[in-house]
Amino acid sequence: MCESIRPSKRPIIVTAAFSRRFYASCSTTDFQYENRTTRKTVPARNEPMETDTAPTRKERLGPKGRSTLVWLVAAAYFMDMLDGTILNTAIPTMARDFGQSPVRMQSVIIAYMLTVALLIPISGWLSDRFGTRRIFFSSIILFCAGSLLCAASTSLEMLVASRIFQGIGGSMMVPVGRLIVVKAFPRRELVRALNFVVLPALIGPLIGPTVGGVIVTFTSWHWIFLINIPVGLLVGLAILPLLPDFREKNPPPFDWWGAVLFGLSMVFISFALEGIGELHLSREMVSAFLGIGLLLFLTYWIHAFRVANPLFRPTLFRHRGFLVGILGGIFARLANGSIPFLMPLMFQVALGFSPIKSGLTLVPLFLASFIGKSAVERILARLGYKRLLLFNTLSLGVLIMSFSTIDEHTSYPVLLAHLAMLGVVNTMQFTAMNTLALLSLPREEESSGNSMLSVVIQVSLSMGIACAAAILGVYENIFGVSLHGISVAPQSDILRVFHAAFSTIGLIGVLATSIFLWTPRSAEMRKQIDRD
Structure with missing residues (x-):
């Protein structure tokens, strides 16, 4: 497959x-910019700002x-x-x-990716300890x-070693x-x-x-x-x-065992997901890497409940906004992360676009994301996190499903407008999910929560590509179409495979909407924000 x-x-x-x-x-x-009605003495520029002075540090x-x-x-x-x-x-x-x-040159990309997956979890503690x-x-x-x-x-060997160093x-x-x-x-x-x-x-x-x-x-x-x-x-x-x-001011001791367990679990899981999405490893190897990664991940959380200062505190998930932002983010990115894999593939394999035309076709998606960021704050202020995330996640799923209507008869301007709408929805989704998670945490847990968010972003995008690859393979078997047999398979059959994949992945996005039903209401979020 x-x-x-x-x-x-x-x-x-x-x-x-x-x-x-x-x-x-x-x-x-x-x-x-901050209200300048309160003026205080500014300390020396190189003086560390301890977290116990959090109420006044913005004024510095x-x-x-x-x-x-x-x-x-x-x-x-x-x-x-x-x-x-x-x-x-x-x-x-x-x-x-x-x-x-x-194909062997993919090791240059994978070496960097695995190094990042291994070391992201410790970035928060290092910042707390050394500034x-x-x-x-x-x-x-x-x-x-x-x-x-x-x-x-x-x-190649020297380049891979250098990429690992760069990944640190x-x-x-x-x-x-x-x-x-x-x-x-x-x-x-x-x-x-x-x-x-x-x-x-x-x-x-x-x-x-x-x-x-x-x-x-x-x-x-x-x-x-x-x-x-x-x-x-x-x-x-x-x-x-x-x-x-x-x-x-007084950082907890470093959780060495936790760092090893969690870091290695991310390496194995990431490698397994890359094996499905881009490395095309065998099922047995993917299953082995994934199984080891999940076992290490479970072992870490057993360890985290037993020690006083784990790498990631289980208490992070007591904050409902953080929990919803993380869980909702995983499933929304599962749908969203499939787009970079499926879209260029459909354009070139099913619709016959050249690589250059395929890349240029995606530009409206990126430009709309760029432009849409300027409107996110106003929309959040008007709708609040809960209403925005419910409506936007549903829209994301429906938009992805609607790509199952794209075929050789679709006009090019309509396709570009379709991608631009997806770009606007994307940028609102990412912004709302991530700020919901970060704003829900007390100051003393920001470092740990930010590292956890970084891990989720890193892994869930790989999960999206792996999920898309697996779903595409399932429909290839169902419809009896191989993407290696492009020259003999009718275009309509190839499109059926992609249409079914987009419908399934869009449905995942629609189902992810249910997670955001638990989003804290606006009054509760205002209390979180006013804690500053």
Whole structure:
């Protein structure tokens, strides 16, 4: 089954990976400058801000300081997203230079992904222990150093090792950047602040494939990695003098056993999901990796209930908004995360689009997500989290199901409008789910909750692709159509497979609506926000 869904053309994989990277960038998101009626003495810039002074710490950052903060974090987001999308376009060229097949070059992407999955869980504790400024600065330096090593690689093995080193920095760069924004801004301003951070980052996936193509065509693939260094150095030099430093006054001891159990569980689960979605491993290998990952995951939670200071406290899930945001986010992303895999595949395999046309067709989806972020705050203020998430999740499922009506007779402008509507719904869904989870936590649990959210984002997007691949394979068997047999299978039969897959995945999104029935009401959310 896994083999039957593998695209026959490499550009399909590249386009799908680009789309998936964009979806990851949409994963976060009130940016009103503070009331300056209260003026207090500002401490020395490099003085750490302990969490026991949380009620006054926002007053230590004036408008200029907070504006600088969001731009620095946005630059880090941009660098991370640009790196992934540029790399995907260079894989075939790198494979030729190293004398490897493009399939083996997937190890370059998988090494980074597994390193991030392993180390994301500890980013919150490191920030609490050593301070957000130091960890954020270190993550960018490590990322840039890893980029330099990647550019200097002379073999596939050296490149994989360099990507692991780069992944150490990447695993902390985005989560800690988001954590700084969460801690620095009052809760009433969080939606707009995170929106501002993410907007520049969305440019990365938009220009990444084009920039990557130009670099590979006119220079060499080494500049794919070297382009990170000037951006990283500028951000790194600005962090130490300009960024606030948040840390816990008395952080708990590090949960080594918990970190090992949880980190390894994420590695095995992520590898199993990649095995279904892109690596096309056998069922036996996927089942083995998934079984080991789930066993380690269960063992971690048994451990977490028995120790005083676990890596992720079970008490996180006492907060209803956080629980709903996490669970709803998993199932909504299960539907949403399938789009980067299925959409380019349907365009090229079933509708006969060229890889270039397929990529350009997805641009309205990305642009609508970019533009739609500016309206999320106003809509949330008008409808509240519960009504917005109920309506939007239902709309998401219905829109995905409606792609089962797309065929060779669908006019191109109608298809573009359809994708633009999906882009607007996507950006509202991600913003509402993630800010619901973060706003529901007390200040002392923000670091742990932010790390948990990062893990969920990382894994659930892979789950979406794996789920789409599995469902597509089931319908291939039901309808007796193999995507490897494109030349002999009638177009109508191929479309039936994709239509059934979109209908099933859209139904998952519709069913996810029921989770958001438990979303706290507006009055309860206002109490959470007013705790600042």
